[in-house]
Amino acid sequence: MEVCVGSTNPTKLKGVKNAFSMFYNNVNIKGYNVQTGIPPQPIGLEQIIEGARRRAISSLAIGERCDFGVGVEAGFIPIEDKFFDVQIAFVIDRNGIGFYGFSPMFMVPKTFVEKILAGEYRELEEVVDSYFHTKNIGEKGGFISILSKGRIRREDLVFYAVTMALIPFINQNIYS
Numbered sequence: 001m002e003v004c005v006g007s008t009n010p011t012k013l014k015g016v017k018n019a020f021s022m023f024y025n026n027v028n029i030k031g032y033n034v035q036t037g038i039p040p041q042p043i044g045l046e047q048i049i050e051g052a053r054r055r056a057i058s059s060l061a062i063g064e065r066c067d068f069g070v071g072v073e074a075g076f077i078p079i080e081d082k083f084f085d086v087q088i089a090f091v092i093d094r095n096g097i098g099f100y101g102f103s104p105m106f107m108v109p110k111t112f113v114e115k116i117l118a119g120e121y122r123e124l125e126e127v128v129d130s131y132f133h134t135k136n137i138g139e140k141g142g143f144i145s146i147l148s149k150g151r152i153r154r155e156d157l158v159f160y161a162v163t164m165a166l167i168p169f170i171n172q173n174i175y176s
């Protein structure tokens, strides 16, 4: 099975592979660099789902012999006066049928959000790398690996988001 992903971020590709491999055999993952027109740090549900959808559709269009296209977009959801980080996956098949799935969310420290809203940094990775002296944390375990003291990695969040998006595909009798 060929699964085309609208990202070359290794942590996303690993999470997608782990999710598909639970339900399908011989899963081959291919990552593609795609343009979405969505800001580097999406804020609000609409931007995040749109980013995920565009990534999935573009990967299906660019990729060769894809059985599925997958887009994973991360962003902030404002709730009361806090911001929560979520990963949203969109999985689309060759017939154009697609579904969303959501990861667990974690609260982003207020000062980190403020630096992005003020335009001091473009996206979460830049703030985290600067504060913790990491490099490309978004591709290596993610901010969540620091916050959870190494217990949870970003690929785990991607895994759950993609698995949730696959639920309607693997239960077609009750979702059709």
Ligand SMILES: O=c1[nH]c(=O)c2ncn([C@@H]3O[C@H](COP(=O)(O)OP(=O)(O)OP(=O)(O)O)[C@@H](O)[C@H]3O)c2[nH]1
Binding pocket: 006, 007, 008, 009, 012, 040, 041, 042, 072, 073, 074, 075, 085, 086, 087, 123, 124, 125, 126, 128, 137, 138, 139, 141, 142, 143, 144, 145, 153, 154, 157
């Ligand atoms: O949900 C998350 N969980 C984490 O633990 C985490 N650690 C860092 N980030 C950052 O969140 C921003 C948006 O992510 P994003 O998906 O829009 O872009 P990305 O640069 O990671 O991937 P891509 O654009 O190459 O596909 C990027 O700055 C990521 O680095 C995380 N996001």
